[in-house]
Amino acid sequence: MTEGRHSGLGRLWRRTRGAVVVGVGGASLSACKLPTFGAYTGNTVQGNSIFHLWQGFFVASIFVGGITFALLFYAIVRYRRRSDEIPKQVHGNNPLEIFYTVVPVLIVAVLFFFTVRVENKVDAVSRHPALRVDATAYQWGWKFYYPAYHVTEQTEGPTGYPTLVLPVGETATFKLVSLDVVHGFDLPNFDFSRYALPGVTNYFDFTPQQTESFIGRCSHLCGLYHADMLFYVKVVTPAQFMSWIHSQQGR
């Protein structure tokens, strides 16, 4: 009904159409020159692709959110009540309604496409990893076991946080389990976390890109000392890694 009722609606259509195309384009950019938008860059091959997906989503959000907020602001300022006149009683506009249904579907389809691509990359588990680590979560600590070297790092006492040491540039396959309740194995600088679940074994890969140290945490509420269930992560050169392994074996 009321087709072509306002030039305003037509204008709205044309304006949003252009901007939405740009927004969708932005989502597919995932260019490195973009700011981080508050996120870690993901210091693994896997985490870095998550980071780029985040950038794409953020750019798309700026466009979609920006357009929505701009329209809202415009409506607030332009159409505040100035008189007692009764405005034109518009009940709808089918082309416009179809437009603001179809365009979001297209945006979502693009986002989904990139999501699945990154997801497959992140979830891929190498057949012949350079290193295997068995990570075990329990109330309230972590155990990291390197089966090839029979080396174990484990929480010792309330402040004896264990250190997870990883060689840079080499793919490590993790096997994650929990001995008791649900824990969250969370490595913020790798842009990654995974539940440690009783009765479920999870596998995933990390290929660190640069040497760095940071704190990993338990992210899922697991009881009294959940907040204190920390561990250190150290990404070192392969040579440093081997010397660390030897020093551990000597202990």
Added chain:
Amino acid sequence: MTTVHEPELLLGVEEPTEQHERREPGGFYRWVTSVDHKVIGKNYMYTALVFFFIAGLLAELMRTQLFNPNGHVVSLQTYNALVTIHGSIMLYLFAGPIAFGGFANFLVPIMIGAPDMAFPRLNNLSYWLYLFGGSTMLFGFFTASGAAAFGWTGYTPLSTATYSPGPGPDLWIASVAMVGFSGIFTAVNLVTTIFYLRAPGMTMFRMPLFVWSMLITGILILIAFPVLTAALVMLYADRHFGAHFFTVSGGGVPVMWQNLFWFFGHPEVYILALPFFGMISELVPVFSRKPIFGYKGMVFATLAIAGLSTGVWAHHMFTTGTVLLPFFSALSLLIAVPTGIKVFTWIATMWGGQVKFNTSMLFAIGFIFAFVMGGISGVMLASPPIDFYTHDTYFVVAHFHQVLVGTTVFAMLAGLYYWYPKFTGRLLHEGWGKANFWTMFVGFWVTYMPQYLLGLRGMPRWVGQYSPSFTFLNRVSTVGAYILGLGALLLLVNLYVSWRYPIEAGDNPWDGHTLEWATSSPPPAHNFHSLPPIRSRRPVWDMNHPEYADAKVPVVAGGDESAQ
């Protein structure tokens, strides 16, 4: 026959209604025994607001603890209990009940021209189950081992007897189960009322959008709540009767709890949200003096949200490694489409209108801003890789608080300021109202925006202490929470002012569109002395603005000649 006439001839003879009303008990006794949907609805609203302020107080305690990285305001065990009970009260005892027990109970029968709910006594039972169920949860604090401390989601095995012994968790289970039954009964009542008690002329596609929202919410409750109740019974059996539904050693599957819980839990999010979307869809047109833009689109969007919401539960489980990521990701992303339709519909309704920015409308606008922001971060979280990164961090906390505070607090207050005159016959004070809005609005952004950043920097949820590098942003958030809390207290001031210094509202202070504005404020027993003819979606508007009427035939107040 459309018009419901009070039989005037009888009035003169033996005055049955007068006598009937005179025999009604008064005062407190009336409040606790009444089966009138309006009284029960108000009971629900008062009770839910009390729970809201209790849970808000718990939140302020938590934020106070988090002002310092090693806060010692409460012990870690108490902190976990605070987190759990804050979330449980807000979600089970406040946000849902105030919508479908409070607003819907009061408004739906009036909006469709019905004298009461379909099952008034069941309605009363719902309220008592709710009140006692809700209080049961609070009693956990008075037990020796404290209240439940495993989060409002109650993940197994943490919630089993091994890891959470004591009566606190049992009280939590019993409480949520009782409140769940209360919700189921209310849903049965609402759905039946909407299907069977509509006044003549009130076809499905003439129903106010709030009524549509409540119909669909009711159906969602009937789908989701029984699953939760079943899961709670299983958990209770695990704790006390040696069942092994959720313990690995007995052959059980802990992750099954998450599937069951979120099969309830995600529809629940929309059970909480849809009623408030409905409220906004009522008051934005009224304050813009226009009909809603695309009524049927709105109905279908609501149906689409409800349908999709039953198939997205595992997006809470992306990081378990046990779910089919693309399926749940696709459906979760798709929900953005109907919710987007709603936002665009509200904006398009204001477009070209004469928008009046009183307190109610300000809260509605505040809701739209908050909801768009929370919705955008929701789209991000629907992407499993981004969820891997942000899952269980403050990013998620910021996301769902923006969505839920946006809808269940801002939109609820928009609805409260809008319908308060109908509930009580008095207006709320505009000056206090605006102070209430602006304080809360500022507090809202100061509280939650830093939490997004905290989450991206790696701060996990549910922690009573944190690394010192997070201190500054936590302090900002805590200050914001105090501002938000102060704003919420201004609502109490306004309620007090309206009680002590009443401003007479009149029957239709906003030039409303729908049937509740055709009766007195507050409405009489059985709601109407006479109904206006219902020829369109806006019967009261048609009556008051015949030259702009939606109805194709001329509408005369009191006339019903073309009902057929």
